[in-house]
Amino acid sequence: MIDLHLHSAASDVSDSPSQLVDLALELKLKAIALTDHDTVAGVEQFLSYGESKNIITLPGIEISIRHEPKRELINVHIIGLNIDHTSTSFLNTIKDQIKGRLEQKKAICKRLRNELGYNISFDSVKAIAGSKVIGRPHIVEIMKKNNPNKVEGKSKKDLFKLISIGGVAYVDRKFKLDLEESIELIKSAGGIPILAHPGIHIVPDRKKSVELCVKAGIKGIEVEYTYAKNRPFYETDKENWAQNYFPDYYRLIAEKFNLIKSGGSDYHGKKKKIKIGEANVPDNYLKSFI
Numbered sequence: 001m002i003d004l005h006l007h008s009a010a011s012d013v014s015d016s017p018s019q020l021v022d023l024a025l026e027l028k029l030k031a032i033a034l035t036d037h038d039t040v041a042g043v044e045q046f047l048s049y050g051e052s053k054n055i056i057t058l059p060g061i062e063i064s065i066r067h068e069p070k071r072e073l074i075n076v077h078i079i080g081l082n083i084d085h086t087s088t089s090f091l092n093t094i095k096d097q098i099k100g101r102l103e104q105k106k107a108i109c110k111r112l113r114n115e116l117g118y119n120i121s122f123d124s125v126k127a128i129a130g131s132k133v134i135g136r137p138h139i140v141e142i143m144k145k146n147n148p149n150k151v152e153g154k155s156k157k158d159l160f161k162l163i164s165i166g167g168v169a170y171v172d173r174k175f176k177l178d179l180e181e182s183i184e185l186i187k188s189a190g191g192i193p194i195l196a197h198p199g200i201h202i203v204p205d206r207k208k209s210v211e212l213c214v215k216a217g218i219k220g221i222e223v224e225y226t227y228a229k230n231r232p233f234y235e236t237d238k239e240n241w242a243q244n245y246f247p248d249y250y251r252l253i254a255e256k257f258n259l260i261k262s263g264g265s266d267y268h269g270k271k272k273k274i275k276i277g278e279a280n281v282p283d284n285y286l287k288s289f290i
């Protein structure tokens, strides 16, 4: 088994890249890829630690692209596998993307504070994130910690909704790569652009939405994925349906559009109840990446 979608402490998880390698070794996985959100800061450690071990480690990234409701591109993530994580032009563009991410989180904190009366500052969110990329979970953590009365009766899911696209405290990012730009960036760094977890997208025509990505230059698609443990199906009555339906559906789609098949667990450490290797990605996918 392999797992080509893992997150580490370089983005939003407590496990270090080398700990991921150890966990995968225990499970006797054949190959793993590190695909942190908008950063390759953990890749060097991941590759060097994995080098002498009995496992193949692939460099990767997961880019959050700009929301474009007109093209029905909402919450679309593009994974880049086998990228040259040392490429200067690649790193410079990623730096801007991270800056945009930070400014967005800052603006969300400001809205929560000024418009909704939450006791929250960007500095307190930053402090909780430590060396990790600041994400929505950190904001939610402070919302809960500093505002016990305000969040009473609200679930974690409710709080996430508030600061996600469509939510009252949501602010979009100013600088964000669009679909074509992120595909181009990955290709220019020698990587393979892959459409991540297509089943999570709420679109009227699933085939058409993949076709748009194919036209934009996507080369691969995630077939196996932990749909039952991720948004929007986690903790809904559609968990099992999604888990049974989407991998089969996207396997056919991959064949139809001649796309490279990929897959992974989207492991997020203790934050989600997902285990490494849980997506059951078959070894034979590896031939497209090595």
Ligand SMILES: [Zn+2]
Pocket: 005, 007, 035, 062, 266
């Ligand atoms: Zn992911």
